[in-house]
Amino acid sequence: MNNDKNLLSLSLDELETLVTVLGDRKFRSKQIFGWLAKGIDSIDGMTNVPVKLRESLKDSGYYIGLPKVAAEQLSGIDGTRKCLYEFRDGARVEAVFMKYSYGNSICISSQVGCLMGCTFCASTMDGKSRDLTRGEMLGEVLKMRTLTDEDINHVVIMGMGEPFDNYDEISGFLRLINDSAGVGLSLRNITVSTCGIIPGIKRFTDDFPQVNLAVSLHAPNGEKRQLTMPVARKYGYDELMKACREYTEKTHRRITFEYALIKGVNDSEVDASELAGRLKGWLTHVNLIPLNEVKGRDYKTAEGSSVAAFKKVLEKNGVAVTVRRTLGSDIDAACGQLRATRG
Numbered sequence: 001m002n003n004d005k006n007l008l009s010l011s012l013d014e015l016e017t018l019v020t021v022l023g024d025r026k027f028r029s030k031q032i033f034g035w036l037a038k039g040i041d042s043i044d045g046m047t048n049v050p051v052k053l054r055e056s057l058k059d060s061g062y063y064i065g066l067p068k069v070a071a072e073q074l075s076g077i078d079g080t081r082k083c084l085y086e087f088r089d090g091a092r093v094e095a096v097f098m099k100y101s102y103g104n105s106i107c108i109s110s111q112v113g114c115l116m117g118c119t120f121c122a123s124t125m126d127g128k129s130r131d132l133t134r135g136e137m138l139g140e141v142l143k144m145r146t147l148t149d150e151d152i153n154h155v156v157i158m159g160m161g162e163p164f165d166n167y168d169e170i171s172g173f174l175r176l177i178n179d180s181a182g183v184g185l186s187l188r189n190i191t192v193s194t195c196g197i198i199p200g201i202k203r204f205t206d207d208f209p210q211v212n213l214a215v216s217l218h219a220p221n222g223e224k225r226q227l228t229m230p231v232a233r234k235y236g237y238d239e240l241m242k243a244c245r246e247y248t249e250k251t252h253r254r255i256t257f258e259y260a261l262i263k264g265v266n267d268s269e270v271d272a273s274e275l276a277g278r279l280k281g282w283l284t285h286v287n288l289i290p291l292n293e294v295k296g297r298d299y300k301t302a303e304g305s306s307v308a309a310f311k312k313v314l315e316k317n318g319v320a321v322t323v324r325r326t327l328g329s330d331i332d333a334a335c336g337q338l339r340a341t342r343g
């Protein structure tokens, strides 16, 4: 059990134990769980919970760990909202709300910073300060729902941090948000994105076959991948492909490969053909992301013509591919940028 005393980290079972220990009846746990899922920010706001139990919760050190909004940007174009959240200890992470034709989506962070060291990414520049807990991740979603006053239909764990470097809290979060006594979000509406930690992919395939998996590939082979992604030195390309194939075979779900196109690094037609050769005839989807240029990094975004040519090669080979739509282009849309500009 998580002992940071954030009520949002507790499962219904854990809440049941807690209210019993505090001398009340089991059914109170369902009331509390329901309030939390509504995004309530104070224990005293739980009006149908007896004052005595509310006082005991507070006296035992429990609180509702929703983040504060330290900075916020709202796109005037498409309703994209980017928040810099701050938790009680001052830790800051980003989350982004986006409106798509198929529903509203939130991209949340899983760690404060990141240890993975991808050379094009802003989130990893200062390393990792700590992991986020399951309750803090739930708090990112609940807070955004309150701020936007809109439903959240999809959650993508694609913000700051590497989810499989924080596996236990990620799995706790998935179970919490899926619980029908609370938010009740379908696991099919959740996507987890990894830089390719193979043991994490294997565990995830067994534990959460209904959850979508995205893998940040960014290169057509191991040598190129090692140039920008240190994790590729630890986990080989072929072995990664094998683990991804096992995910699609076991779950029958399409796997997404993210591919940030960097000018002169990985955006040639030769790169595209090599990638197509690997993915041909397999249940995949390639999401091409023209690189978001990050201050302090030398990489440039690929030209529009190379993006189009790259896409065409994949299509010719029957590989499903889309270019990521740029939402919130009038705000600091790239990963880690809001945090970087606010210090």
Ligand code: SAH
Pocket: 116, 118, 120, 121, 122, 157, 158, 159, 160, 161, 162, 163, 193, 194, 195, 196, 214, 215, 216, 217, 258, 259, 260, 289, 290, 291, 292, 293, 294, 334, 335
């Ligand atoms: N650690 C996880 C999730 C966080 S990053 C992962 O690696 O998948 C989310 C996605 O944004 C990843 O595909 C990541 O490689 C990509 N990304 C990071 N910096 C970027 C940038 N400057 N431009 C475009 N995509 C970037």
